[in-house]
Each structure stands twice: as C-alpha cells, then as structure tokens.
Amino acid sequence: MKVMIAPDSFKGSLSANQVGEAIKRGILKGMRNAHIEIIPMADGGEGTVDVLLQQHHEAESHRITVHNPIMSPIEATYITFTASDEQVAWIECAESSGLTLINEHERNPMNTNTYGLGEQIKAAIERGIPHIMVSLGGSATNDGGLGMLQALGWQLFDIDGKLLPPTGNPLLKVENICDQYVPASVKNTRFTVVCDVQNPFYGPNGAAYIFARQKGAKDDQIAILDQGLHRLCEIFLHQYGINVQKVDGSGAAGGLGGALLAALDGTIVSGIDTIIQLNKVEEKVKQADLIITGEGSIDHQTLMGKVPFGIAKLAKKYDKPVVGLGGRVDMNLESLNDYFDGIFSIQTECLPIEEAIQPTIASTQLEVTAEQIFRLFNRLI
Known part of the structure; x- marks a missing residue:
C-alpha cells in the first residue's frame, strides 16, 4: 500500500515534518510493508x-x-x-x-x-x-x-x-x-x-x-x-x-x-492551494492508495482553507481514501464527513492541554493512533 502523509504542524507542539515522522512510525508498526511518503504541508502561515x-x-x-x-x-x-x-x-x-x-x-x-x-x-x-x-x-x-x-x-x-x-x-x-x-x-x-x-x-x-x-x-x-x-x-x-x-x-x-x-x-x-501547486502535491495524490493529513485541531475552521481540508478535497477529486488526525476533534463532524473517510483524535488518554501538547507526548500519541488504524487496515486488505 502506498501511503501519502501530508499534515500541517500541530501548533505549539510539533512541526509538520515531525508529525509526519510520528505517523510513519506508527504505520510501519501496523503495516510493515507500507510504502510511505511524507509531504509536510502548510497553508501560507506559520511554518x-x-x-x-x-x-x-x-x-x-x-x-x-x-x-x-x-x-x-x-x-x-x-x-x-x-x-x-x-x-x-x-x-x-x-x-x-x-x-x-x-x-x-x-x-x-x-x-x-x-x-x-x-x-x-x-x-x-x-x-x-x-x-x-x-x-x-x-x-x-x-x-x-x-x-x-x-x-x-x-x-x-x-x-x-x-x-x-x-x-x-x-x-x-x-x-x-x-x-x-x-x-x-x-x-x-x-x-x-x-x-x-x-x-x-x-x-x-x-x-x-x-x-x-x-x-x-x-x-x-x-x-x-x-x-x-x-x-x-x-x-x-x-x-x-x-x-x-x-x-x-x-x-x-x-x-x-x-x-x-x-x-x-x-x-x-x-x-493551501498555492502550497499544493508549488509542492506538486496533486501528482503525488494520484499515485497514493491512501492519504493521511491532520492538524492540531480539526473543527469548523478546518473547512476555511486549512491544510486538512485542502488535502481532503484533492483526495476526493481522485477518489482516494483520506484520514484526518487531530490533537482535538470537533464532535460535530457532519460537515467534515463529506470530505474525510475517517477523522480521529490522537488523545489516547485524558491529559491537560499543557501536557498533551508536549512534543514527546503528542508524537507518541500520533504514533499509537496511526498504528491502531493500520493494524485494522492490514487485517482488512
């Protein structure tokens, strides 16, 4: 399976590249033969x-x-x-x-x-x-x-x-x-x-x-x-x-x-459209079997031109399954479900936000969540 990881940074916690590397580690634990490409993303702002x-x-x-x-x-x-x-x-x-x-x-x-x-x-x-x-x-x-x-x-x-x-x-x-x-x-x-x-x-x-x-x-x-x-x-x-x-x-x-x-x-x-064009992301989406994206908080603002929304729209254009990972996920997912095949919070345990955004903790939680998702994928394919 060819997996493209295209996340934004988790603001105040991890850079987009660090997010991608943590997800990659988790994927390989759950599906050792996955072929993975990390494409760090941004929407024109910080990072x-x-x-x-x-x-x-x-x-x-x-x-x-x-x-x-x-x-x-x-x-x-x-x-x-x-x-x-x-x-x-x-x-x-x-x-x-x-x-x-x-x-x-x-x-x-x-x-x-x-x-x-x-x-x-x-x-x-x-x-x-x-x-x-x-x-x-x-x-x-x-x-x-x-x-x-x-x-x-x-x-x-x-x-x-x-x-x-x-x-x-x-x-x-x-x-x-x-x-x-x-x-x-x-x-x-x-x-x-x-x-x-x-x-x-x-x-x-x-x-x-x-x-x-x-x-x-x-x-x-x-x-x-x-x-x-x-x-x-x-x-x-x-x-x-x-x-x-x-x-x-x-x-x-x-x-x-x-x-x-x-x-x-x-x-x-x-x-986000500009970064997608400059980094030739569309060609990479065409070649992928599954796309993973994410940001610190996936909520109603995600639909206002944030990285996960831009990546999800592109994935849907080519009928590719796309998964969103967030440090926080809005409980009202109805509008987001039109673009994502699955959205998951990485919070594996209840922690104060000051603790949850610590880089080592956020990285571990991304890795654990990605592993669990791909253990399931590995079973189904």
Missing part, C-alpha cells in the same frame, strides 16, 4: 517557509536587517526558489511585521506599521527576483500597508500637504499618496498575495473591527482605524481605479492585502 525549504532543495534563505512594527532594527528572513522555471521570493509578513516581534505592552496598532515588510520586498527586488509571493497573517499592524509602500518609494501626505515620515501608523493622517518616485523595478515586479481570510478592507467584518483588538486596540481606536481604512480605500480607488473593498481578502493583515492588490497590482490566492 510555510520551512515546508518550502524542505520541498525545494535548491531554495536559498536570505537574512537581512529590517525594522519591526515599532521601527526597531531586527533580523528577518525570506527565501528564493524556482517554480515553473521562474525565480520566486517567498516573504512572510510576520517575519518583519509580526505580533510576536514586540512585547505585549508595545502592542497597539495606532503606533505600528509595515515598513519592515517593504524592506524585505525591496531586498528581494534588488536581488533581481521577478515574482514575489507575500504570505499574510500574524501581523501586529493595521496601517493598510502604507508603511510597506513608504519603504518601496511611495510618498504619503497629510491634509496640509506635508510629507509623512516613516514612523508610527501613517493611516491615521494620510490624505494623498504619490508613486512618482517609485523605482521601475518595483512596478515591474509581479506580486502574489497568499492569504486564507475573506475579510473586506473596512466595515464590521473588515481589518480593524475583526482583527485590531487582538493586536492591542481599544474600541475607540478600532473605530478610528476603520475610518482610516475607509479613507484609504477611496484614495486607492482614485489613484489606481481599484475598489479594494469589493475584493475578498483585502482586509488581511490589517489591510496589507488591499495595498498589495491596488498599489502593487497583486493577485490574492489561497494559501
């Missing part, structure tokens, strides 16, 4: 760079100095690799603009910006990379991508026509933008925006009202940020003829999706 580095052996990692969300210098990484005979740079916005880069008392989207992301992009462009893929998620910012644009050469002006400096959140004061001095190399670069949220730019379901609170904003600040995004939407519409409010995902990462879409002519795509 995606590691997955791409594993699957693209020629990929290079580049470390540069940029500014974090409060404009302190930090080290950030981006990677380059070849896809479809084209050089590509993959940049995670969380590497430069992430919430984890600043202390809790510093978290306030009224004061943070995405300037560092612009510096990452600029470094890749200066290396001559023609196609830049920016994955969104985990940001500490709600600046509509204006800090990023400043780093790439855009000029921002306030209501009095004064040039705004690259400090704080420029969204609060911007009234006009100018791209006259943006280098041609920036304008000639192709941008792909990788995200899995569908939120609009502003409004009740927009970047500020849905995400700013978890970044440290208070209720009155959220309203101000939302007004700023509404104003910026009008600026983008006037400048570039694109109404970002009408594009799903424009509100991702505090409005970064909208800025990449309008000012940089980017295209927004699904994270």
Whole structure:
C-alpha cells in the first residue's frame, strides 16, 4: 500500500515534518510493508517557509536587517526558489511585521506599521527576483500597508500637504499618496498575495473591527482605524481605479492585502492551494492508495482553507481514501464527513492541554493512533 502523509504542524507542539515522522512510525508498526511518503504541508502561515525549504532543495534563505512594527532594527528572513522555471521570493509578513516581534505592552496598532515588510520586498527586488509571493497573517499592524509602500518609494501626505515620515501608523493622517518616485523595478515586479481570510478592507467584518483588538486596540481606536481604512480605500480607488473593498481578502493583515492588490497590482490566492501547486502535491495524490493529513485541531475552521481540508478535497477529486488526525476533534463532524473517510483524535488518554501538547507526548500519541488504524487496515486488505 502506498501511503501519502501530508499534515500541517500541530501548533505549539510539533512541526509538520515531525508529525509526519510520528505517523510513519506508527504505520510501519501496523503495516510493515507500507510504502510511505511524507509531504509536510502548510497553508501560507506559520511554518510555510520551512515546508518550502524542505520541498525545494535548491531554495536559498536570505537574512537581512529590517525594522519591526515599532521601527526597531531586527533580523528577518525570506527565501528564493524556482517554480515553473521562474525565480520566486517567498516573504512572510510576520517575519518583519509580526505580533510576536514586540512585547505585549508595545502592542497597539495606532503606533505600528509595515515598513519592515517593504524592506524585505525591496531586498528581494534588488536581488533581481521577478515574482514575489507575500504570505499574510500574524501581523501586529493595521496601517493598510502604507508603511510597506513608504519603504518601496511611495510618498504619503497629510491634509496640509506635508510629507509623512516613516514612523508610527501613517493611516491615521494620510490624505494623498504619490508613486512618482517609485523605482521601475518595483512596478515591474509581479506580486502574489497568499492569504486564507475573506475579510473586506473596512466595515464590521473588515481589518480593524475583526482583527485590531487582538493586536492591542481599544474600541475607540478600532473605530478610528476603520475610518482610516475607509479613507484609504477611496484614495486607492482614485489613484489606481481599484475598489479594494469589493475584493475578498483585502482586509488581511490589517489591510496589507488591499495595498498589495491596488498599489502593487497583486493577485490574492489561497494559501493551501498555492502550497499544493508549488509542492506538486496533486501528482503525488494520484499515485497514493491512501492519504493521511491532520492538524492540531480539526473543527469548523478546518473547512476555511486549512491544510486538512485542502488535502481532503484533492483526495476526493481522485477518489482516494483520506484520514484526518487531530490533537482535538470537533464532535460535530457532519460537515467534515463529506470530505474525510475517517477523522480521529490522537488523545489516547485524558491529559491537560499543557501536557498533551508536549512534543514527546503528542508524537507518541500520533504514533499509537496511526498504528491502531493500520493494524485494522492490514487485517482488512
């Protein structure tokens, strides 16, 4: 039996590759003659760079100095690799603009910006990379991508026509933008925006009202940020003829999706679909007899573009049986059963979550669960 293991990481516990190796050990205990291939997966968020580095052996990692969300210098990484005979740079916005880069008392989207992301992009462009893929998620910012644009050469002006400096959140004061001095190399670069949220730019379901609170904003600040995004939407519409409010995902990462879409002519795509394509997973699914996937929690959010859902959809496309393993599994499986042939929790005993997520325990539980499943498979075939 040819078994393909294509899991996401179990966040806070095991990497996708560690999950795959634990499942493999269990399978071989239950079915010694199984032929197994591990394909670590990600959905464009945390852990995606590691997955791409594993699957693209020629990929290079580049470390540069940029500014974090409060404009302190930090080290950030981006990677380059070849896809479809084209050089590509993959940049995670969380590497430069992430919430984890600043202390809790510093978290306030009224004061943070995405300037560092612009510096990452600029470094890749200066290396001559023609196609830049920016994955969104985990940001500490709600600046509509204006800090990023400043780093790439855009000029921002306030209501009095004064040039705004690259400090704080420029969204609060911007009234006009100018791209006259943006280098041609920036304008000639192709941008792909990788995200899995569908939120609009502003409004009740927009970047500020849905995400700013978890970044440290208070209720009155959220309203101000939302007004700023509404104003910026009008600026983008006037400048570039694109109404970002009408594009799903424009509100991702505090409005970064909208800025990449309008000012940089980017295209927004699904994270899991992109990783499936880049890692040529579809061809491997065709060759497999059984597919195993999983993530830390399999629940209603799994259907919102998470790794197990993407893998299960692909398996069903080719009528392949697919099994999901999770540290936690939602009891309401009705919607998930349309895509999975079986979903199993790995919890072999009742443990507090702090104990259950310990790497050695999670790894053992994955191994035990996989062994039991394949002991049954071995009996049936």
